[in-house]
Amino acid sequence: MGLEQMGVGIPDKLCGRPFDAADLERIRAEIVAAEPPQRSEIARRVCRALEWTDALGRPKLMSARVGLLRLHRAGLIELPAPSRGNGNGRGLLRGPDRWPEPVAVVGTVGDLGGLRLEAVLDASASRLWNGLIARYHYLGYTPLPGAQLRYLVHCEGGVLGAIGFGAAAWKVAVRDRWIGWDAACREAHLGRVLNNARFLLLPWVRVKHLASKVLALAAARIPKDFAARYGERVVLLETFVERPRFAGTCYRAANWHYLGETTGRGKCDRTHQAALPRKGVYVYPLTAGFRAALGVVR
Template sequence: MNTFNRPEITDEKIELIRRLIEENPNMGRSQLSVKLCEIWGWRGQNGTLKDMSCRDMLRALDKARKIVLPEPKKATSKAGTIMKIKHLVHDETPITGNLKDLRPLRVEIVSSKDKLVEFKSYIDQYHYLGFDRYIGENMAYMVYSCDGAVLACLLFGSAAWSCRDRDKYIGWGKEQRKHKLNYLTNNTRFLVLPFVRVPHLASHILSLITKQISADWEHKYGHPVLLLETFVEISRFRGICYRAANWIRVGSTTGRGRNGGHHNAILPIKDIYLYPLDANYKSKLCE
């Protein structure tokens, strides 16, 4: 088996997962994901088990009621366990008015421990998905008004491994994608705080981010990003701010999860938006 491939989730594999859970009642989610990766030979390019991706897949199957996962274990200091987010008390004084009254906005990378705690608190309390974890290479931003009020939080992480409409739009093949995927990043969270109601703010923030994220990425990881992606859940949102900021809708997901491998839709359908940061991104990604 090619260890870089995501396993195709068939009925037989779902039955295997069910059997492992039933026969090992004391096995936690982390142990289960490691065991499955070993069985399927699911490893990354560096040879390490893809247990985090496997755990994402298991949660998606559990949400779709294909399996019943054991309850998460209490948080500990060990890697891979459930992380408890500290919820801070935030100033929720309404911020309204015109965008010009808040400008110039200040976009800051979240780097200090204190800011990271604050960032996680905002995302976990106010974003409908909460804060899960960082996925691979990542960049977190907090956005402030000219007088220092927090307005928004954004998180960028690893791009989805497989996405039919995105991959067709880029025009790359599996081998090109495997070697160039790190030149994409996924806007996994975008939160304008719920007590901030200012027209055109969200699209303005997106425009500011696109002007600096590639340089920020190169400074942190030693390489730029050429293309941004995001996935907008169509049952909840219309993607207006992304379209206003000139992101390109290239299609919709199949509902099979960020790592693919499922026959049937198990997740909400999402619109796919891309934003090129380099005029020659297609040729560079398809080299």
């Protein structure tokens, strides 16, 4: 008896795209045909078979790998063992070529020469970004979901920190009410919202107003960088600030809008018990017409 007949349902959506039994069978066929039989090769084959591409026609490998892992964990497919790590984004990380020197940086943001964001575009920069987040960010490192942009914060004296943006949260009550979209509208346009999932200033950096300045630099860069990389326009940024650990001061200083708090239940909660920390929800529109771009008609 197949898993579908045993009560394991086939999702009607997979990472935001329509999904059905025929898609599942195509994925199973690609797993069998993959050579070499590795998860990365399966993801490439699945993107080709399902025409899972971005606006520029490039395979959406990250989304495909996330979707395949979900199907694997649901027992609907069987993936080969991961070739590296443990398959959940928490495998051993290769460290950067060189760690920044822990030399105190103090003063005000105006004292910093050459302050800039450098996009993570090669393996060396990626290892440094991953390593800094793994070592110094309180949430640690996990791969950012979906379409993403990562930056290292630099000045003339070296690296000051790291900031990263990935796919937006699927459903957030206060955000969705503020935008004014319904479920269908959100599903169609969520890709135009980007989540600030990680923001780190290194522990020896004590520079007044630096955090809000970095947020402003990122907001100025993201529309152009995202369009160049993914061929789509992003119009709204979001982030979640854990309470009471952080006050969200730098987001307020950078003119992000505070919308309220999450429920604290998390997306997988089944008992409606508030088991997770509540988080303040902040958003930053990148254009005055962001609601129209998100499909909201007023």
